[in-house]
Amino acid sequence: MLTFEQKMAILDSYPQLERKDVSLGRVNYHFEGSRHEKKTVASHLHPNGNGFVYAGLLRGYETDNKGLVNIRDYSEAELRELLDASIASLSAYIPEAPAPSKRKKKAAPAAETIWANPEGNQLSLRFEEDLWYLYAGIQLEMAFETVGEAEEYLAEEGFSLVQE
Structure with a gap:
């Protein structure tokens, strides 16, 4: 030590x-x-x-x-x-969510989803540059490789999907 x-x-x-x-x-x-x-x-x-x-x-x-x-x-x-x-x-620079593409993508996940817990706290989950970023307001809380990891974490923390 x-x-x-x-x-x-x-x-x-x-x-x-x-x-x-x-x-x-x-x-x-x-x-x-x-x-x-x-x-x-x-x-x-x-x-x-x-x-x-x-x-x-x-x-x-x-x-x-x-x-x-x-x-x-x-x-x-x-x-x-x-x-x-x-x-x-x-x-590392983490840009804002990208502008929506004019081309349609098959089964593309939402660029941003809003999650809330019973106390009224809200987090936003955004897909940016091949990663899923979890924000509290403008502050980055965590980053995930897959939407599944992010959703599992949010559920474990007592958050549920509010808006897509």
């Missing part, structure tokens, strides 16, 4: 990240070049060795409901790989 100082030295080696001291001796690192609303790459690095890195736009990482990965037991190579992937995902 890397020490707090070792983790901070690794994060400090990324010139695109800006260190922000927060409460209780914890440290965050922000990526001001993010093309998304999300700017915090590393969150709550603590002298006890705990800390989190944002992987909400990545596949293959076990994240919490905020898209964060606990890096307590990460090696330097693992941490650098995750940081590189996180920064790359936040650097």
Whole structure:
């Protein structure tokens, strides 16, 4: 396990990240070049060795409901790989939904669907550039490879289809 100082030295080696001291001796690192609303790459690095890195736009990482990965037991190579992937995902541009094509497509899925839960929260699911993106307002929440994965996730979270 890397020490707090070792983790901070690794994060400090990324010139695109800006260190922000927060409460209780914890440290965050922000990526001001993010093309998304999300700017915090590393969150709550603590002298006890705990800390989190944002992987909400990545596949293959076990994240919490905020898209964060606990890096307590990460090696330097693992941490650098995750940081590189996180920064790359936040650097990617995700355009608005494409304009409808004039040609008819067979059984094409809707470009956007609206989902709501019993508390009245609404999410929109959009198909863009071969992926399904889930938005809360303009903020990207998650990305899925298939509409089936997205719909399964929404159902598990208590959302149902409102509008196609």
